[in-house]
Amino acid sequence: MIGRNSLFGPVDPAADAGYADPPARKGFFTDTSVCIGCKACEVACKEWNDVPENLFEMLGTSYDNSHSLNANQWRHVAFIERPGPAGGTAGQPGQQADLPRPAVDLGMPEMGAPVVPDEAKPDFRWLMESDVCKHCTHAACLDVCPTGSLFRTEFGTVVVQDDICNGCGYCVAACPFGVIDRRRGPDGAENIGIAQKCTLCYDRLTDGQRPACANACPTESIQYGDVDELRRRADERVAALHEQGIMDARLYGNDPNDGVGGTGAFFLLLDEPEVYGLPPDPVVTTKDLPRMFNRAGVAALAMLAGAAVSFLGRRA
Amino acid sequence: MSKPPDNRVVDTSTRQQPAEWSEPTHGGSPSRRAGRGARGGRDARGQRRREGVGDVMVPDAEFTSYYGRQVVKPAPWEHDIAAYLFTGGVAAGSAMLAAGADLTGRPALRRVARFGSIGGLGLSVGFLVHDLGRPSRFLNMMRVVKLTSPMSVGTWILTLHGPFAGLAFAAEVADMLPEPVRRGRWAPLVGLLSRLGTPAGLVSGLTAPPVAAYTAVLLSDTATPSWHSAHEELPFVFCGSAAAASAGLAMVGTPTSQAGPARTYAVGGAVVELLAERKMEQSMGLMAEPLHQGIAGRLMRASKVLTAAGAVGALVGGRSRAVSVVSGAALMAGSLCTRFGVFEAGIASAKDPKYTVVPQRERLDRGEPVRYAPPDRRGQ
Ligand code: SF4
Ligand code: SF4
Numbered sequence: 001m002i003g004r005n006s007l008f009g010p011v012d013p014a015a016d017a018g019y020a021d022p023p024a025r026k027g028f029f030t031d032t033s034v035c036i037g038c039k040a041c042e043v044a045c046k047e048w049n050d051v052p053e054n055l056f057e058m059l060g061t062s063y064d065n066s067h068s069l070n071a072n073q074w075r076h077v078a079f080i081e082r083p084g085p086a087g088g089t090a091g092q093p094g095q096q097a098d099l100p101r102p103a104v105d106l107g108m109p110e111m112g113a114p115v116v117p118d119e120a121k122p123d124f125r126w127l128m129e130s131d132v133c134k135h136c137t138h139a140a141c142l143d144v145c146p147t148g149s150l151f152r153t154e155f156g157t158v159v160v161q162d163d164i165c166n167g168c169g170y171c172v173a174a175c176p177f178g179v180i181d182r183r184r185g186p187d188g189a190e191n192i193g194i195a196q197k198c199t200l201c202y203d204r205l206t207d208g209q210r211p212a213c214a215n216a217c218p219t220e221s222i223q224y225g226d227v228d229e230l231r232r233r234a235d236e237r238v239a240a241l242h243e244q245g246i247m248d249a250r251l252y253g254n255d256p257n258d259g260v261g262g263t264g265a266f267f268l269l270l271d272e273p274e275v276y277g278l279p280p281d282p283v284v285t286t287k288d289l290p291r292m293f294n295r296a297g298v299a300a301l302a303m304l305a306g307a308a309v310s311f312l313g314r315r316a
Numbered sequence: 317m318s319k320p321p322d323n324r325v326v327d328t329s330t331r332q333q334p335a336e337w338s339e340p341t342h343g344g345s346p347s348r349r350a351g352r353g354a355r356g357g358r359d360a361r362g363q364r365r366r367e368g369v370g371d372v373m374v375p376d377a378e379f380t381s382y383y384g385r386q387v388v389k390p391a392p393w394e395h396d397i398a399a400y401l402f403t404g405g406v407a408a409g410s411a412m413l414a415a416g417a418d419l420t421g422r423p424a425l426r427r428v429a430r431f432g433s434i435g436g437l438g439l440s441v442g443f444l445v446h447d448l449g450r451p452s453r454f455l456n457m458m459r460v461v462k463l464t465s466p467m468s469v470g471t472w473i474l475t476l477h478g479p480f481a482g483l484a485f486a487a488e489v490a491d492m493l494p495e496p497v498r499r500g501r502w503a504p505l506v507g508l509l510s511r512l513g514t515p516a517g518l519v520s521g522l523t524a525p526p527v528a529a530y531t532a533v534l535l536s537d538t539a540t541p542s543w544h545s546a547h548e549e550l551p552f553v554f555c556g557s558a559a560a561a562s563a564g565l566a567m568v569g570t571p572t573s574q575a576g577p578a579r580t581y582a583v584g585g586a587v588v589e590l591l592a593e594r595k596m597e598q599s600m601g602l603m604a605e606p607l608h609q610g611i612a613g614r615l616m617r618a619s620k621v622l623t624a625a626g627a628v629g630a631l632v633g634g635r636s637r638a639v640s641v642v643s644g645a646a647l648m649a650g651s652l653c654t655r656f657g658v659f660e661a662g663i664a665s666a667k668d669p670k671y672t673v674v675p676q677r678e679r680l681d682r683g684e685p686v687r688y689a690p691p692d693r694r695g696q
Contacts, residue, residue, distance in 0.1 A: 007464070009688040061383045068385060078382060144537060146468035147456040166456045167449015170467050173391035173538035173666070182392045182449050193449025259686040274673045277382030281676040283686045285537050285544055286464055292533045292547045299532070299551035300525035302588070303559055307412040307521070310580040311420050 006138075008287045010256035013137050013264075017152035025156035026205060027264030028214065028222055029230035030130055031237060032276075033249060035221040037077055037128035042066060044216035045075040048201065052189040068277070069131055071183035071196035075213050078276050080127040129267065129276045130222060132213070133158070133179045133198035134253055137261030138284040141171035141180050141195075149195070156227070156264055157200040167193040176260065176282035200264070227264055238268060246270070252278065259283030379677060381669040388539040390666035393447055398659035400443040401531050402561065402652045405554065407436025408528035409562025409585070411481055415521025416577055418514055425578060426517075427488055428569035432562060433520065434485040437478055466533040473526045480520035487513025528558035535662060541672055542665035543658075545603040549596035550658070556592055557651040559585025560623060564647030567630065567640045575640060579630040582647055586627035589654065590620065603671055606661040615657030622650030 006016050014022035045051065054072040059065050062079035069076045139158045142150040149165035150158060160180075171180050172195065180197040183189065201211035209215075214224035223230060231254050241249035252273050253266030259282050273280045381387070391397070410432030417426035445454045458475075462468040490498070490509040498506050532554040536547035543550075563582035567575050593616075597604040607616050629643025665671040679685060 009690075059383075064383075070389075080382070140539065143464040144467065146460070146462060146465045146471060147453075148460040148462065149456070164453075164456055164459070165450070166453035168457075168467060169392040169447075169449060170465070170538075172389050173393075173540050173543075176388060176539040178386060178388040178539075181389055195449075255687075257688040261688070272380060272677075274380045274387075274669075274677065275382065277385060277387060277669075279387050279672055279676055281680050281685045282539075285539055287686075288544070288547060289464060289466075289533075289537055292466075292536050292551075295548055296526075296529040296533045296551040299555040300529035302552070303409075303528060303555040303585075304412065304522070304525045306559060306584045306588075307409075307416055307581060310577040310584065311416040 007143075007289060008138060008261065008284065010261055011137060012156070013139075013152055013261075014154055014156040019152075019154050022154045022156070024226040024228065025264060026200065026225070027135060027156070027227040027230060027266070028132060028200070028211070028224055029234050029266060029268070030132070031221050031223065031234075031268045032127070032129040033237075033241060033246070033268055033270055034219045035077070035128040035130055036219055037063060037079055037126065038218060039066075039077050040216040040218060041075045041130050041213035041222055042073070042077055044212040045198070048204070048212035049074065049199070050190075051196075052183075052186055069133070069177075069179045069181075069197070071181040072185075072189075074132065074196075074198040076131045078127075078129045078131055080271075080275060081124045082127055082271075083123070084125055127270055127275065129269065130213070130217075131276070131278070132265050133200075134177055134260070134266070135198075135200055135264030136284065137256065137263065138286065139260075140174035140176060140284045140286055141197075143284070143286040143289075144170045144174040146170060153202055153205075155200070155202075155205055157202065157205075159199045159202050160195050160197065162191050162194055162196075165194045167195065169195070171195050174285055176279055176284060230266075234266065234268060241268075259287070379670055379673045381673060385669065386667050387669045387672040388541075388666050390663045391538065391540065392449075393659075395656070395659070396443040396447040398656045400440050400447075401554070401655035401659065403436045403439040403443065404531055405436075405528050405558030405651060405655070406561050406565060406648070407433050407440060407481070408477075408524040409558045409560075409581070410436060410565065411477070411484075411517075411520045411524035411527075413562055413566050413578060413581065414484060415517045417574070418517050420577070422570075422574040422577075425566055425570045425574045427492075428566050429562070430481075430485050430488040430517070431569075432565045433481045433524075436562075437474070437481055441474070441478075466530060466537050470527075470530045470534055473523070473530055477520060477523040477527050480516045480523060483509075483512055483516035484520050487511075487516065525555070528555050535658070538662075539672075540662045540666045541675070542600065542603045542606045543662040545600045545675075546596050546658070548599055549592045552592035553589055553596060553654065553658070556585045556587070556589030557623075557654045560589055560626065560647045561585075561651035563630075564626060564644035564651070567644030567647070569644075572634060572637055572640055576634070579634050579640075582630040582644070583627050586623045586630075586647060586650070589623060589651075593620070593654070602674060603665060606664040606668075606671070607657065610660070610664060612657045612661035612664060615653045615660060619650045619653035619657055622646045622653060624650075626650055 012025065014025060051074055052072055054066055057065060059067060062081050064079045066073050066076050135157045142152060142158050146168060147164050147166055149161045150171060151161065153159055167182055169182050172182055180195050183192050183194055183196050204211055210224045214222045234251050234254055238249050238251055248270045250269055251266060252269050253263035256262035269276060410429040414426050414429035414433055417429055445451050448454060457468065457471045460468060461472060487509045490506045493506060529551045532550035535543040536550055538544060560582055563578040563585060566578035567582060570578060597607060606612055626643045626647035629639050629646065633639025633643060
């Protein structure tokens with residue numbers, strides 16, 4: 001159904017989809033400032049959801065060999081090696097961001113790991129981010145799906161029904177984040193030719209469990225919960241980081257007024273979104289759909305009028 | 317917010333092909349490291365192609381990306397869909413010409429147009445089904461009517477239009493049957509079909525324009541940069557192209573004495589297509605670039621030449637059967653090039669992160685991110 005506001009703007013997606021009295025919207029807050037790039041989320045996701053192997057290839061792109069989010073990769077950890085001295089995750093207020101934060105002398109006796117001299121430290125620092133389907137408030141994939149295979153769950157998430165999808169691929173082109181994809185292999189895998197992506201572990205949620213990736217994350221970089229609560233936590237976290245002088249910290253996808261109505265899975269990033277392969281200001285394509293249909297309507301009428309005029313006064 | 321000094325890597329050599337299943341380069345070779353990347357491919361012939369950019373010359377933008385990888389995914393569609401854009405347009409325009417020919421007493425034009433209508437439709441459905449990941453589930457499209465999905469809307473438009481076009485075609489065939497058959501055992505059926513031809517053809521003509529126009533919405537309603545940014549003018553390009561192609565077919569198949577309206581329609585369609593295409597490129601900004609590069613660029617250039625030549629032929633050579641046939645064929649070829657060109661440009665724009673990142677980044681840097689404004693604060 002097209003409601004007054006439901007192609008754009010802040011809405012509660014489950015209520016907008018017609019659920020009466022749905023549970024609180026669920027989502028992820030992925031805090032990349034504590035991600036250690038262990039890929040536990042990638043593995044847990046594959047195991048729980050029985051996602052077949054992705055192409056394994058040494059890509060030469062840091063530690064990222066899983067390439068991208070696609071039908072066979074529902075969590076993807078991005079690795080970015082940034083020039084600059086190791087240890088610095090971000091800058092001091094008023095300082096260049098790439099400078100390391102000086103270690104704080106706690107006055108403790110030296111013990112544990114040996115002190116590494118500065119010259120021996122790597123000359124780069126890491127940005128790591130575990131990416132996933134954003135479960136958009138206005139999900140282009142869902143809007144354009146002609147079979148109703150993609151649907152909004154009571155938790156406000158977006159899920160593919162494998163047995164209904166006919167593999168038209170429209171959702172693939174519509175997603176502004178390049179998440180969903182038609183499965184192409186390997187031979188013998190289930191659901192080849194069918195669109196696949198993260199379900200936010202719908203089967204676990206209905207059982208009151210946390211999604212597999214959030215469960216496996218050892219640093220709580222991936223936090224799962226009610227979107228309202230996560231947004232509050234994210235605001236606090238970004239404020240705390242700014243206070244520590246990490247001025248590059250920013251939230252991505254948390255704003256319900258943004259181009260997709262805010263995402264259910266949103267992020268704390270330490271650099272511009274495009275550095276992580278995310279679109280900087282994505283907009284759901286169906287925001288412009290009424291306009292597109294209007295223009296097409298005018299063109300169609302013009303075509304009909306043109307045909308009529310061509311025959312005018314020319315009775316054979 | 318302080319920005320790190322210079323993290324803007326303008327990547328060149330590290331652009332990677334998507335390494336997903338069954339990509340053509342899938343071979344697991346680590347030596348593919350310096351991949352063909354979108355920009356790499358362009359550099360090979362960069363000089364020439366940049367000349368081709370002509371009046372929409374855009375300076376090379378600096379932008380950051382994740383190892384040069386695409387941000388949005390290209391539609392996983394084969395050339396079936398590009399071909400369908402063409403056959404659907406021929407079908408729609410032909411249905412209109414057939415109705416006009418029927419009403420104004422031009423049996424030869426009507427016959428060719430009815431054949432064009434049903435032939436175009438048959439091919440279209442074949443292309444559409446073939447392109448599905450699960451063709452056997454084609455009918456799942458009929459589960460729902462979804463106004464937010466142009467593909468669903470299009471399916472229902474075709475479902476509405478198809479039977480009437482089919483009936484008009486059946487009537488045409490009935491009229492072509494030899495006299496003994498028409499009067500024989502099947503006479504009642506043949507007679508009924510003949511009588512239904514005109515009303516069915518009329519309905520098929522009136523339901524045809526959406527068949528031609530919706531395909532523009534189908535492409536524009538995606539995150540594919542060069543399709544979405546074309547949404548203002550693409551319906552006019554496609555409708556003009558459909559008119560030109562269907563009229564071209566009629567010019568090829570109809571004696572010149574009856575093809576007058578087809579020639580007029582051809583000229584009108586060609587002019588609309590060429591003008592709308594020009595306007596479209598102007599309003600697309602950076603996203604028009606893929607229309608000038610590589611295969612898409614060659615197709616779009618060919619399309620303009622063929623369409624213009626065909627229109628001139630239709631305008632001045634109407635008396636000559638030979639000129640009509642050649643002009644009609646040129647118009648059809650021009651339309652085919654337009655459809656494939658637009659299709660290819662869109663796919664190329666999705667594969668290159670530039671077309672996703674740069675416009676959005678520029679919007680942000682101007683301080684104009686897309687944000688929802690409640691109705692009472694609009695336009696301020
Ligand atoms: S990120 Fe893409 S696939 Fe996920 S809900 Fe949004 S539009 Fe759909
Ligand atoms: S590929 Fe499947 S899920 Fe995607 S739009 Fe088509 S039918 Fe819907």
